[in-house]
Amino acid sequence: MKRFFLIFVAIHAATCLWAYDFEVDGLYYNIISDTIPYTAEVTHRPISPYENSFITIPEKVNCYGKTYVIKRIGTSAFENCYTLTSVTLPNSITSIESSAFKNCQSFSAINIPQSVVFIKPDAFSNSGIYNDESNWEDSVLYIGDCLIQAKRGLTGSYVIKEGTRLIANNAFAGSGLTSITIPNTVTDIGVGAFQYSALTSIIIPNGVTKIWALAFYHCTSLKSVTLPNSITQIQRDAFRDCSTLTTVICEAIQVPDYQHNIFANIPFLEATLYVPEESLEDYKSAIYWKDFGTILPITQTGLEDTQSDNKASFIKVIHNGQILILREGKTYNAMGSLCSSC
Numbered sequence: 001m002k003r004f005f006l007i008f009v010a011i012h013a014a015t016c017l018w019a020y021d022f023e024v025d026g027l028y029y030n031i032i033s034d035t036i037p038y039t040a041e042v043t044h045r046p047i048s049p050y051e052n053s054f055i056t057i058p059e060k061v062n063c064y065g066k067t068y069v070i071k072r073i074g075t076s077a078f079e080n081c082y083t084l085t086s087v088t089l090p091n092s093i094t095s096i097e098s099s100a101f102k103n104c105q106s107f108s109a110i111n112i113p114q115s116v117v118f119i120k121p122d123a124f125s126n127s128g129i130y131n132d133e134s135n136w137e138d139s140v141l142y143i144g145d146c147l148i149q150a151k152r153g154l155t156g157s158y159v160i161k162e163g164t165r166l167i168a169n170n171a172f173a174g175s176g177l178t179s180i181t182i183p184n185t186v187t188d189i190g191v192g193a194f195q196y197s198a199l200t201s202i203i204i205p206n207g208v209t210k211i212w213a214l215a216f217y218h219c220t221s222l223k224s225v226t227l228p229n230s231i232t233q234i235q236r237d238a239f240r241d242c243s244t245l246t247t248v249i250c251e252a253i254q255v256p257d258y259q260h261n262i263f264a265n266i267p268f269l270e271a272t273l274y275v276p277e278e279s280l281e282d283y284k285s286a287i288y289w290k291d292f293g294t295i296l297p298i299t300q301t302g303l304e305d306t307q308s309d310n311k312a313s314f315i316k317v318i319h320n321g322q323i324l325i326l327r328e329g330k331t332y333n334a335m336g337s338l339c340s341s342c
Contacts, residue, residue, distance in 0.1 A: 020046060022063045029061065032071055041072035041097075049081040053106075059090035073100045075120075082106060085128075091115050096123045104128065112146050112166075117188045119168035124148060137161065145185070150175055155198075160186065167193045169212075178221070189215055191235075206230045211238045213259070220244060224326070226251070229276075233257040240264045249274040249326060251298065255286045262288065269293040274326070 020028040020043050028046065032039040042057060044050075055078075060067050070090060075097040078084055086109035087101075095118040101107055107128040112119075124130045124143070135141055138158065139151040145165040150158075155176035160167070162183045169190035172180070175197045182189075184205040194202070195217040201224040202216065208228060213235040216222060222242045227234075229251040236259040239245060245266040250256070253276050268291045275283045277297035283289045 020044075024061045024063055025058075026050075026052070027055070027057070027061075029063075029068070029070070030074060031068065034066075038066045038068045039071045040068040041074040042070065042077045043074045044077050044079065050078060051081070051083055053083050053085045054088075055084065055086075056088040057090055057093070059092045071095065072097060075099060076102065078107075079103055086110065089113055089116075094118065096120065098122055099125065101127045101129075105131070108132070110143065112144050114165070116146070116166065118190060119146060119148060119166065121149075121168075121170045123168070147171055150177075157181075166190070169193065170195070172197050188212075191215070192217065194219060200224070202226070204228055204231070209233065211235060211262075213237055214240075216242060218242070223247060225249070226326075227256070229253065231256050234259070234262045236260045236262065237264065238262045239266065242266050246271045247274075247326065248272070248292070249298065250283070250289075251276065253279050255279065255282050255289060258288060263291070272296060274298050 021031045021040070022029055028043050029040040030043045032041055040061070057070060060069055069092050071092060072095045073089070073093065076099045077097070079099050079102045081104050083106060084104045085106050089111055091113045092115060093113060094115055096116060098120040100123045102122055102125045104127040110129070129135055129143060130141065135143065139154050140158070141148040142161065142164070145163055147160060147164050147167045148171065149168065150172050152174070153176065157179040158177055159181040160183055163185050164183060165185055166188045167186060167190055170192045171190060172194045173192050173196055178198050178200050180199065180202065182203070182205050184207055186205055187207045187209070189208060189212060191212045192214040195214050197219055198221050199219050200221050202222065203226040204211070206228040207230055209230050209232050211231065211234040215238045217237050218241040220241070220243050223244050224247040225239065225245065226249040231250070231252045234256050239262055241264070243265065248271065250273065271292050272294040273283065273289065273292035274296050275298060280295065280297050284295055
């Protein structure tokens with residue numbers, strides 16, 4: 001009896017492992033939402049990997065009398081598909097989940113549409129794209145306009161290439177980078193993209209509207225952050241445990257929406273928050289933002305287009321009637337001298 005029970009459990013576990021909700025034209029799907037709007041994700045093929053060389057994911061499929069919009073490439077959907085060489089994704093896809101194309105060693109071509117805002121860790125690990133050194137630039141993997149992953153051991157400064165739109169989840173997590181330049185073409189910075197990194201300052205470009213969860217979590221060397229006027233939302237723990245963060249410049253006129261204490265465990269009493277002059281009182285009364293020891297107005301909203309000799313953008317603020325320049329986490333007076341007592 002006991003042996004029979006164990007066999008039953010093993011069969012049930014295997015069945016659950018390869019469970020799917022429906023199949024259409026040789027692709028298998030799990031339902032994300034079974035209420036309007038109906039949505040689904042591509043999932044793995046039962047028993048064995050897909051054997052196709054070329055796969056086109058449809059934008060919509062009909063099943064059970066309903067039309068499902070395909071929103072995700074699910075976790076491990078095409079993992080170990082050794083014969084797969086290319087995939088065409090529809091504009092409905094918003095997320096490529098973990099290990100989606102892992103170990104697809106012949107895989108060499110994919111279009112990532114503008115609709116994609118999440119690329120999870122290891123989505124392309126050990127795939128043909130991953131293993132092709134020509135897809136890596138200075139130890140960073142790019143696919144089209146998406147930055148996928150930086151190699152471990154990356155240190156110093158790095159300039160993300162112009163035209164990049166998306167930085168994938170965990171892309172620079174744990175890196176030794178102390179400085180990074182993000183072009184204005186970037187609109188999405190993934191969950192945990194820079195967590196546990198060695199960054200000392202960061203300027204988020206205009207065009208980014210949301211800081212995703214854990215983006216800069218536990219960056220203990222991070223001293224200065226500049227948020228653009230395009231920011232509308234900051235998700236949970238984005239700057240949590242940034243224990244040396246003492247300068248935050250937020251150019252957003254409207255206080256961004258936030259989840260929980262996005263600045264938990266920063267040194268609030270020693271920290272200064274710079275905000276648009278017309279929004280000063282809003283920030284002073286907003287939960288968590290009001291906890292900064294000093295809150296001061298920005299006199300000229302927006303990063304300056306003017307470039308210094310080292311091509312570092314800067315911002316002007318007013319403190320006690322004095323014009324100050326904030327650049328790369330340091331404060332200078334109007335004469336260009338480093339200001340240690342401002």
